[in-house]
Amino acid sequence: MIAHIFEDLCTGCNACVAACPDHVLDLGPATVPVIARLDQCQTCFMCELYCPADAIFVAPDQRAPEHVDPAAILASGQLGQMRRDQGWGTGDADPLREYWRLGPLLMEGAQRAVDRYKQSHPEWSPPER
Amino acid sequence: MSELKLEADVLVIGGGMAAGWAAIAAARTGARVVLADKGFVGTSGVTATAGPNHWWVPPDPAQREAAISRRFQSGFGLADKAWMARVIDTTWRILPELAPYYPFSRDGAGGTFFSGVRGPEYMRALRNFATDLGVRILDHHPALELLLHPDGSVAGAAGYARLERRNWSIRAGAVVMATGGCAFRSGLIGSRGNTGDGCLMAVEAGAELSGMEFSVAYTLSPAWCSTRTLPYTAARFFDVDGNELDIPPGSGAEHLRGLAAAFRGGPVYADLRDAPAPLRTILGRIQPATAPPFARKGVRLFDERFEVKLFGEGTIRGTGGLRIADAHCQTTVRGLFAAGDAATRELIAGATSGGGAQNSAWALTSGYEAGEGAATLARKSVRGNDGPVLRAGRTALRPAAAAKTVDDGAAIAVAAAQILPLDKALWRERETLEASQLLLDQVWAELVAHRQAEGLDQVGAREAAAIVATARWCNFAALARPESRGIHLRADAPRTLPELASRLVTGGTDALWTRFEADLQAGAAA
Ligand SMILES: Cc1cc2nc3c(=O)[nH]c(=O)nc-3n(C[C@H](O)[C@H](O)[C@H](O)COP(=O)(O)OP(=O)(O)OC[C@H]3O[C@@H](n4cnc5c(N)ncnc54)[C@H](O)[C@@H]3O)c2cc1C
Ligand code: SF4
Numbered sequence A: 001m002i003a004h005i006f007e008d009l010c011t012g013c014n015a016c017v018a019a020c021p022d023h024v025l026d027l028g029p030a031t032v033p034v035i036a037r038l039d040q041c042q043t044c045f046m047c048e049l050y051c052p053a054d055a056i057f058v059a060p061d062q063r064a065p066e067h068v069d070p071a072a073i074l075a076s077g078q079l080g081q082m083r084r085d086q087g088w089g090t091g092d093a094d095p096l097r098e099y100w101r102l103g104p105l106l107m108e109g110a111q112r113a114v115d116r117y118k119q120s121h122p123e124w125s126p127p128e129r
Numbered sequence B: 001m002s003e004l005k006l007e008a009d010v011l012v013i014g015g016g017m018a019a020g021w022a023a024i025a026a027a028r029t030g031a032r033v034v035l036a037d038k039g040f041v042g043t044s045g046v047t048a049t050a051g052p053n054h055w056w057v058p059p060d061p062a063q064r065e066a067a068i069s070r071r072f073q074s075g076f077g078l079a080d081k082a083w084m085a086r087v088i089d090t091t092w093r094i095l096p097e098l099a100p101y102y103p104f105s106r107d108g109a110g111g112t113f114f115s116g117v118r119g120p121e122y123m124r125a126l127r128n129f130a131t132d133l134g135v136r137i138l139d140h141h142p143a144l145e146l147l148l149h150p151d152g153s154v155a156g157a158a159g160y161a162r163l164e165r166r167n168w169s170i171r172a173g174a175v176v177m178a179t180g181g182c183a184f185r186s187g188l189i190g191s192r193g194n195t196g197d198g199c200l201m202a203v204e205a206g207a208e209l210s211g212m213e214f215s216v217a218y219t220l221s222p223a224w225c226s227t228r229t230l231p232y233t234a235a236r237f238f239d240v241d242g243n244e245l246d247i248p249p250g251s252g253a254e255h256l257r258g259l260a261a262a263f264r265g266g267p268v269y270a271d272l273r274d275a276p277a278p279l280r281t282i283l284g285r286i287q288p289a290t291a292p293p294f295a296r297k298g299v300r301l302f303d304e305r306f307e308v309k310l311f312g313e314g315t316i317r318g319t320g321g322l323r324i325a326d327a328h329c330q331t332t333v334r335g336l337f338a339a340g341d342a343a344t345r346e347l348i349a350g351a352t353s354g355g356g357a358q359n360s361a362w363a364l365t366s367g368y369e370a371g372e373g374a375a376t377l378a379r380k381s382v383r384g385n386d387g388p389v390l391r392a393g394r395t396a397l398r399p400a401a402a403a404k405t406v407d408d409g410a411a412i413a414v415a416a417a418q419i420l421p422l423d424k425a426l427w428r429e430r431e432t433l434e435a436s437q438l439l440l441d442q443v444w445a446e447l448v449a450h451r452q453a454e455g456l457d458q459v460g461a462r463e464a465a466a467i468v469a470t471a472r473w474c475n476f477a478a479l480a481r482p483e484s485r486g487i488h489l490r491a492d493a494p495r496t497l498p499e500l501a502s503r504l505v506t507g508g509t510d511a512l513w514t515r516f517e518a519d520l521q522a523g524a525a526a
């Protein structure tokens, strides 16, 4: 669940308030958004993706709120990592050049599982799909 | 703030890929289009957090014929070859038109990779495409109910703007319902707002559902966070003592039942050491949101075992939804069209899941057809956007008896507990289904009688009502199909009965009913 907004990084642009699909955030009285309905957070990382200032940290557990240490987050390099991987705001003109490999890699994994299972269960054959 | 009142030719309800394509298709005909989404068009719905790979078959007659007959067979007699052909063809023609807005890249073989698109970029592209065509997008404007003309045809919808905190109503010549499927708040990635609202609104207005018994689908993820599944396809599974579990691979019934049996013995752990090696370096670039739940928990995804869970997908990668009555995806209610996961996908997937390629091709095609059909109907309409209307919404908006406190969370928990548990879902039986139906009927009756919401509370209250309603339809349909077929697995009726090779239609809000389509047609012919 969303765990922290770094006040000193936040520019108050409110992109995250608009982008959160689950209405977790409200406009703040000052400029920093307020986490108003944490129970509605689905841990989708979309607020991080839409924050141009990399000021938001979503903690990994969707089952319950987590306490985080802002200094440790800054030190971890995780802040904004997802957005950089996504290629947003990095100036990468071809962010999806590896995307075609998704299908073949999915299939390769599935085939490995089938081959492995056949070795231990020679009589088994995969169900028709 | 005072109520927002708007007029349009076509109103699209929803903000995922089906809604996006519907709005684009309608706007291309010159219609005035308003799109109202519960969330934000770009992040809401399961399209945004997924990376849908579309059913992608080149326009070579032999290849298409082969693809269709393969999927027709695996649909257990309930699919429709003509619809399959249209979906393949429309997807092939239309998806590349997104090129000005989406950074399509190489396919590794000298061409362009069109079929698979990444969620956030896809939804951003649809948003920009629609905006350039003049579509008015209203984010954070969940619809609550349909408006009807006195003759029962659709006149628009009403809802609540949750950032501005005011009611809205929009009059339109036709409405496209593209609100996605329902995952019963299982925690499935991207699905929190997918609560079945569109089915509830439409059935209250008289629409019918089809295939609601095909609502059993699950996706594997770490126990603490639902993600996409790319890294897990070669997983081995272990129990808490480190013994390897005997789980047949795949994604079908055998695999799910194997995992379900393992969960009865305690926590299950996945080991990804067999995953294809390139994933270690490029996972972040393909699926950037899959790595953080591990990195931030200090779990080395490919080197350490981690606890897993199956997250229910309900009617998202299940198949049931609003019944389609014509080639433009109109429902049985005049002026109301259905698209994407809000509609039944039996026409192309039959009794199985359309996940993995068909569902997104369906969402694109049904969205496109519905948008065009809605625009055509609106243009022909002579009625105009005034005249009296009825508000079709009832449960949680206009209680039947004295208003009193009803706990939405408890109602949702009852619904989820009937539909999601693996042992109930993968081994359906008359007795347990009947017991579930009693519980669901009680919760529904309580909501109908007493729940009354105002302001922002309306949104959550209607979500709870829609989840309970969807659970009732799924459970009721499961009872009405006394056989096993596709993803509908009855432990007490394991065989597939040739005489039941017909789509099952469900309807009603308080008193539910079902009828096999074959019987409907026989009745109409008689
Ligand atoms: C993890 C995952 C991976 C998948 N991968 C694939 C794949 O590879 N290939 C494939 O074919 N399919 C795949 N699917 C299925 C595919 O993503 C869906 O079929 C498709 O995204 C459905 O689009 P949709 O627009 O109907 O629904 P969604 O994208 O879910 O959109 C529903 C929209 O309705 C809005 N809404 C809900 N209620 C209301 C309301 N009351 N008022 C206004 N708006 C409302 C929501 O905000 C949301 O914007 C996958 C699904 C998941 C969950
Ligand atoms: S993680 Fe998703 S649901 Fe949670 S606050 Fe961010 S955008 Fe909203």
Ligand code: SF4
Binding pocket: A005, A009, A010, A011, A012, A013, A014, A015, A016, A017, A032, A033, A050, A051, A052, A053, A054, A055, A056
């Ligand atoms: S998007 Fe980032 S910078 Fe903008 S208001 Fe939100 S946290 Fe602050």
